[in-house]
Amino acid sequence: MAARADDQKRKEEFLKSQAPFTTNALKIIIQMVDWCNKTPGSKDLVDEMLHSILFLGKINPVSFSPKDIIPDPDMLNALKEKYSRAFDCYLTHLPRRSPFSFVLDMIVLQKKPENENQIKTSLQSLVQTLDPQFLVSTTLCVSKSNRSVSRYGVSMSTTGPNAGQVVIAASCLSFWDDYVAGAVMTYYPERGHEKDKGKKEYFDGTFQLPKDVACQAYNIQSEQPIDPCKSCGNMFGLSTDVKKEWPYGNCAEVESLSNMFTNEEEVKNRSKPTSEKWTPENRQKASESVLDKLNHVLKMVNFRTWKGGFYTAQ
Numbered sequence: 001m002a003a004r005a006d007d008q009k010r011k012e013e014f015l016k017s018q019a020p021f022t023t024n025a026l027k028i029i030i031q032m033v034d035w036c037n038k039t040p041g042s043k044d045l046v047d048e049m050l051h052s053i054l055f056l057g058k059i060n061p062v063s064f065s066p067k068d069i070i071p072d073p074d075m076l077n078a079l080k081e082k083y084s085r086a087f088d089c090y091l092t093h094l095p096r097r098s099p100f101s102f103v104l105d106m107i108v109l110q111k112k113p114e115n116e117n118q119i120k121t122s123l124q125s126l127v128q129t130l131d132p133q134f135l136v137s138t139t140l141c142v143s144k145s146n147r148s149v150s151r152y153g154v155s156m157s158t159t160g161p162n163a164g165q166v167v168i169a170a171s172c173l174s175f176w177d178d179y180v181a182g183a184v185m186t187y188y189p190e191r192g193h194e195k196d197k198g199k200k201e202y203f204d205g206t207f208q209l210p211k212d213v214a215c216q217a218y219n220i221q222s223e224q225p226i227d228p229c230k231s232c233g234n235m236f237g238l239s240t241d242v243k244k245e246w247p248y249g250n251c252a253e254v255e256s257l258s259n260m261f262t263n264e265e266e267v268k269n270r271s272k273p274t275s276e277k278w279t280p281e282n283r284q285k286a287s288e289s290v291l292d293k294l295n296h297v298l299k300m301v302n303f304r305t306w307k308g309g310f311y312t313a314q
């Protein structure tokens, strides 16, 4: 009997530990809807963010339905009316990015890319109202070259290895710039364990970022600069003494550089991978291995309704 009571208690504790998912989700949704009303051209960001949150709620270890996330029926109905596709597609399509990336895009759209301090302050004030465990990024990265405006990115705002692996794979296959995705796919799916995550033998899409391009990450809460981790050093040639190797694709540097390459061809051209293994055939093989891993993780989290598409707002 005692053992059973312990089990019960553990179960309740676990359920309780997951509750901030819904409180954070609701706060973020309310904030984004409010910002959307004042920010022309931002409806698609709310649309894709909603889809991303609904999907992550579904695959969370304690699964949350749209009703769990948005308990007020009036609000739920209003959102369903305005963003019907997000509700129709969260069981069949994968999000291209994790939710906080859309929050970042909204803030950059409002504040303009040149106003780095305002962007940081706005991110920080939102993050301070949220539980750090769910749907929140910890780092922001700012990349710039001599000639360009700043390009931003945030770290993955997923919780636990499974959700992170799903969104990293989805971003590789559907959203990130092809050079950046290639660098991530050089290591993802990771073969090794904690100490040696293992580079692919047949494909190398890593590259050396030109020296005149700055790529600096910051802790969103404290605004302190953060040195690149070993993974980012390996992928982008960023010099670092840090030994920690975050999962490949997890860091803010990835999204920030992807944004930069998408918008600045000149910088991208100077960052071309140089390995002989960087061929279209090998890249294709690497991207198939990412898709295999993605299907495998989706099975593990019991998500069996994916039709192969990635969600985009229309």
Ligand SMILES: [Zn+2]
Pocket: 228, 229, 230, 231, 232, 233, 246, 251, 252, 253
């Ligand atoms: Zn990193």
